[in-house]
Amino acid sequence: MSREATAATARRRAQWVAVAGNPNTGKTCLFNALTGFRQRVGNYPGVTVEKKTGALRGSHLPLQVLDLPGTYSLAARSPDEAIAVDVLTGRQPDMPRPEVVVIVVDATNLERNLYLATQIMETGCGVVVALNMIDLAHAGGIDISVRQLSRHLGVPVVPTIANRGRGLRKLRAAIERQLDAPQRERRWCWPAVFETQLDALETEVAGRAVAECGPTSRFELARAMLDIGGQAERRLLRSSADGMAARLAGARRAVEAAGHDLITLEATMRYGWIHDVVDAAVHHPETVRTTWTDRIDAVVTHRFWGLLLFVALMGVVFTSVFSWAAPLSGGIEGLLAWIGDRTAPLLPAGALRSFVIDGLIAGVGAVLVFLPQILILFLFVALMEDCGYMSRAAFMMDRVMRTCGLSGTSFIPLLSSFACAVPAIMATRTIEQQQDRLATILVAPLMSCSARIPIYVIMIAAFVPPIMIWGWLPLQGLIFGAMYLLGIALAGMAAWLLRKTLLRGGTSAFVMELPSYKVPSPATVLYRMYERGREFVLRAGTIILAVMVLVWAASYYPRPPALAEQVEAAAPADVTPAQLKAAVAAAHIQQSWLGRGGRLIEPVVRPLGWDWKIGMATLASFPAREVVIATLGTIYGLADTEEGTLRDKLRAAKRPDGQAALSLPVALSIMVFFALCCQCGATLAVIWRETNSWRWPLLGWTYMTGLAYLGALLTYQVARLVV
């Protein structure tokens, strides 16, 4: 039996506890507290877009906990909600139905949260309600009688504060008790006509040869009746014999003829019941207090001031990333140079020394230098996320996104794309409209991910003068921010164009709760920085290192001994030993496999102002964008005998005709190319997986590469005239 099959069997045998609830109620936080995991949490929806599993800590039973994406109801509209619904109804092919569902409800907004709870209680699973964020409810003057609530709902209710680990012991005990408790069939009391139609439908389905995947329970048939055009209806029609569509339409007509509006029936009935429950169990304060959050929001979410604040904040972030990190990067450069100086004499001359010095230290080391920039950027991102500002930013962007044909729902995935496009593309599962989702997937890679930071920083540090505009605006930080803006602007234009042509259709509605502002937790912020930093270093030590081994080998071999003799013989008599050494190094790299390949592609990249070295570095960066820096480090390490950092070597690099190989126009052209290109195998793979088609990754790669080439060409040609 394969390892995966064994794991699947083990999953089926284990008893499962699912954590479900509305978006942004603290499900993942509770999951982490119950399992001891450190899954990413956020105070905005869409952080969890798939199921996550872990063993329940502190229980004597072998229980597996499953964290589900947030959903407002069991009428799933977006792919991430569909995952949650599939699991809760036992429709996930490789997963048994959970024995117990922990429904996480936000104690500050009980009425809306109980809607999903009433639906889940009908699925036949054991249910425990975790009354989360009870501290915030108390702070807001909301008094909840847990006993009354539990009595009305007919299920155990446990108050919890997931982010502080409060209430977990009681919650675990309640889960264990539910496993032993006999399962009660809970049925919602629909109007008589609805029940009659449901009876008829049930008889009809039982009498027909319904495919295995079709709905079998009365609950699922009720969902098919209610979710017009939804997942449950599609499943019933797909699995049933011909005529079911007409039968279903007939049942709906009968219900409507009796004076019930099917679109509002469920909401009216459930909220009516919930209202009575909340009335009996919850005491709200007499007067609505104006909180600090309300006061801050008056400015932060203001149509004009809010937008201005957002732009100003982004400006501060980009300039700080650039200026604060410079001394730290310099320290790492110095450390690497020191290691190189100490290591070189210990190694025998030849391939091994060249690999360690030019491949490892000059190549992989050149990427590691940018660790401070990554840490500082994510310090700001974590601060903005944890204090609650990011949710406001998404709210503010809804209007802007709509002008591009997208909605605020697309903002969270696009925001994630600044870290990495892969999780961002997976986060588009929260988008309900398929056309909207595809457009977001196709433009997400245009956002500057963290892998682009090293490219921007090295080019700016080497070629943009460190001057202040108007005495206070640093030009280097401005250019750095401009690269991000370029990606954002072109993503907006591309989305608009896609929505007007290939991807015409409606826009998803954007519903989001704004969390209260709070002082960011230092532990959360530091952990987020540590997480990103560790990932960056791990990437440098795995993918980038592996590519660098190949790049180094391609630029070192073949190495005929006769070549050095030929260069020495052809050299003029007055040449210095250093010049001779440089000429030999240049001759070796020119005739290496990389050099030969580079000369083949040089005509294509020459209009961009690039030489073959930059062209080959760009080609080699397909597995990971940072490789371009590592490749340039290796090539210039092998080709130049001059001491100094990669920045110095880039400045000093010469073409065979003696002209500077890199200049400000070339640096701008490289930055624009990398801001717009889709040089990332993992991104294309995830587009293919999420769309299940080759068409979209191919379209994404083609349009982005075309855009990048044209952008770089235009930038170089214009900058050459201006500079």
Next chain:
Amino acid sequence: MWQDVVMVALVGVAGGYLVWRLWRGWSGRAGCGCGSCPAGRSVGHLRQGSDRR
């Protein structure tokens, strides 16, 4: 000469690793290696159900 043999072995290992990573990426078993990718932390069973494909 021995150094060249070591380097050939190293190139083989690096090439093999990249092919393995590529296969894991395309088959949905791993993300891009950034650690943020949900696929990078989980296995195939987290993929969407076939009925939505």
